[in-house]
Amino acid sequence: MQDQQQDVKMRILLAAKKLFAKQGFDGTSVRQICEEAGANVALVSYHFGGKENVFHALFDTFFPGTNCPSMKRSFKIRWKE
DSSP states (O other): HHHHHHHHHHHHHHHHHHHHHHHHHHOHHHHHHHHTTTTHHHHHHHTTSHHHHHHHHHHHHHHHHOOOOOHHHHHTOOOOO
């Protein structure tokens, strides 16, 4: 069961990474991310708590240690401290 949860989380992250790169954060919906990932829409909320947290998880997963103040301003999104 744990492997399946990790798999769906990674599929969501990879789909979000692709769509955010292509369409931007504001141009991408949770529904689009889940369609791309082949996951139920409710799983974004369950695993991440929303689209903003998916965005944060992308940096935590693929760019660990990235906590740049200029990046925070350019994305205009509240970052977890």
